[in-house]
Amino acid sequence: MADAESRPTRPCGVIATKSKAATVAAAAADIRGQLPADGLAMVLIFLSPHYDPQAFIAAITASLPNVPVYGCTTAGELSPDGWEDNSVVALAFAADDFTVVAQPIFGLSGFRVDEGRHLGNELRQDLLRDGDGEGVFGLVLIDGLCQREEAIMSAIYASLDNIPLVGGSAGDGLRFERTWVFYQGKAHTDAALLILIRTSLPFRLFKCDNFEPTSTKMVVTEADLEQRIVKQLNAEPAAEEYCRAVGIADSELDPFLFAAHPVLVRVGGSYFARSIQRVSPDGSLRFFCAIDEGMVLTAARSRNSVAAAREMLAEVRDDLGEVSIFIGFECILRRLDAEQHQFAREMSELYRDNRIVGFHTYGEQYGSMHVNQTLTGVAIGRRAGAPR
16 A cells, blocks of 8 residues: 555546455555545546445545545456456546536436436536536446436436436446445445546547347347336247247356347447346346337347457557546446356456456446447547656
């Protein structure tokens, strides 16, 4: 742990740190010790459910009394050293390079679209009071079990006048019990957080997946829309028809299988993954994303995940130039698929070498969309003359 005298007093860009200390107090102290003494616009915390969320956010916020601290719990961490579990990752944004405003959304179970539009307008006006919308992007962190992501993203995006949005749905490992979003020193459930960021640094949003559509189609013929449960596909029991379509035995259904065989929906000429969370005893399928009766699902074909990620990284650098950090929001199913097919170490090393830092999610946000089995995020360029 660094002492106060060794910390830089005027940080630049985004500083990424992590801790795997055993206790909340030790982890919070470790993170604080790695951060600059001052000059921060915001700290984002991505916290493993290994730690008590209420205790940790209270401890780290108390140690940073003049800095806004936001974040959420995770299904795994993207640390400066690669993929992690049972850790805490912190991203500190330098005040010389970033201006930040944030607003929570509580009570997502009763969320109304008009509330989201009002919220986005107010926050945008607050940030842009002294300028235009150039150099602005948004981050959205959402309770990963709220089942309201699509409505929230649609409403917020419509209110922001083309400000680009990206983000992730909070996780709690693979428990699927309760997830938390952090705001003003407390951990909140049934909540979301919209953060608008203005920066003088170059940036670009990115999205990466590794699936291609096949010719095999399934139509949702019976569903519980509120619970995201598909009961029938092609007028057949959902699990049976899904197994037939992707060519597997129903005895094999588990999170690793769902990670390897998502289904796709076509929106605006592009395909997006709709991943399955679990199979129920009655043979119905619970999804991570919203579904609807009459929706056409397309079976997917996988391509090399490592190659797809390398292509994305190269494309971003071709467009942006030198990148100081990729802030990433990655579906936990991508990690499960990598572990199942034994390329997790290669992916983790790729993320470490390219400074992809963030967390594993229960869903990803990109523009107005809530998606699955995707890596989304924002790449931040480097200030001219900044130290490496």
